[in-house]
Amino acid sequence: MKFSFQNIEKSFGDLRVIENFNREIDHGELVALVGPSGCGKSTLLHMAAGLEKTSGGSVLADGKAIRGPHPERTLMFQENALYPWLTLEQNVALALEFQRADKRQARELARQWLAKVQLAGFEDYFPNQVSGGMRQRTALARAFISQPKALLLDEPFGALDALTRMTLQDALRQLIREVAPTVLLVTHDVDEALFLADRILVFSPRPAVVLKEFNLSHHEKTHDLSEFAPMRREILGLLGISAAAETHTSEPSIHITEEVAA
Ligand code: ADP
Numbered sequence: 001m002k003f004s005f006q007n008i009e010k011s012f013g014d015l016r017v018i019e020n021f022n023r024e025i026d027h028g029e030l031v032a033l034v035g036p037s038g039c040g041k042s043t044l045l046h047m048a049a050g051l052e053k054t055s056g057g058s059v060l061a062d063g064k065a066i067r068g069p070h071p072e073r074t075l076m077f078q079e080n081a082l083y084p085w086l087t088l089e090q091n092v093a094l095a096l097e098f099q100r101a102d103k104r105q106a107r108e109l110a111r112q113w114l115a116k117v118q119l120a121g122f123e124d125y126f127p128n129q130v131s132g133g134m135r136q137r138t139a140l141a142r143a144f145i146s147q148p149k150a151l152l153l154d155e156p157f158g159a160l161d162a163l164t165r166m167t168l169q170d171a172l173r174q175l176i177r178e179v180a181p182t183v184l185l186v187t188h189d190v191d192e193a194l195f196l197a198d199r200i201l202v203f204s205p206r207p208a209v210v211l212k213e214f215n216l217s218h219h220e221k222t223h224d225l226s227e228f229a230p231m232r233r234e235i236l237g238l239l240g241i242s243a244a245a246e247t248h249t250s251e252p253s254i255h256i257t258e259e260v261a262a
């Protein structure tokens with residue numbers, strides 16, 4: 001699926017959130033949206049999901065204006081929205097049952113997709129019986145089982161510890177290779193963006209404008225991101241976070257850093 005964001009403006013009452021955002025997201029591309037908290041990243045994602053209207057301009061999916069949610073565009077966020085009273089398998093199968101798939105077939109597919117995220121053997125567990133990482137693996141299986149054309153990920157691993165997060169990033173990358181959806185990924189983890197993205201858009205504080213765009217396509221990446229250290233430093237710099245050794249001797253950018261953390 002190809003997204004076109006055309007002259008996007010968004011305000012909530014008097015609050016200007018997004019100004020003149022223009023970008024094309026190509027079929028099969030993974031674009032990471034990075035920026036200070038509250039700048040409007042989730043709002044952009046919600047517009048692509050069809051959950052939020054624009055105040056000006058339009059978002060197109062394959063050339064057609066987005067009018068509402070559609071199963072071809074799947075949203076996944078940090079708080080796993082698994083139903084606590086359903087097993088992992090039932091949670092994953094539900095994604096297909098919503099689309100009126102045959103129940104038995106949905107269960108069988110759910111088992112297959114759980115195995116792809118290393119959860120074979122845990123099908124009959126309930127969400128509160130497994131770890132947070134396993135719950136997000138389940139959420140990944142549920143997001144991918146319907147093989148969506150687009151995946152909209154809002155800080156999907158934000159609540160996980162650093163090591164678990166990396167294993168989930170590996171799992172996500174594997175699934176992306178198999179299903180090849182177009183992905184918009186909101187993250188405040190710069191390393192996550194570097195590892196997963198073909199392209200990174202760095203936004204300013206609200207109202208959000210793109211400060212800079214980084215291209216990382218055609219890189220075979222591992223979690224050793226040392227090759228990207230200069231880019232990482234530049235992105236952190238754009239976010240007002242000191243990253244270079246020499247910045248320690250200059251004025252600390254407390255004001256900007258607080259804005260980022262707000
Ligand atoms: P981010 O995801 O970048 O942290 P959001 O897109 O969630 O930021 O929010 C951007 C700004 O818009 C924030 O100031 C937030 O409070 C505001 N906002 C988001 N959704 C709504 C809403 N439905 N009504 C009013 N204000 C909103």
Ligand code: MG
Nearest residue numbers: 041042043154
């Ligand atoms: Mg957000």
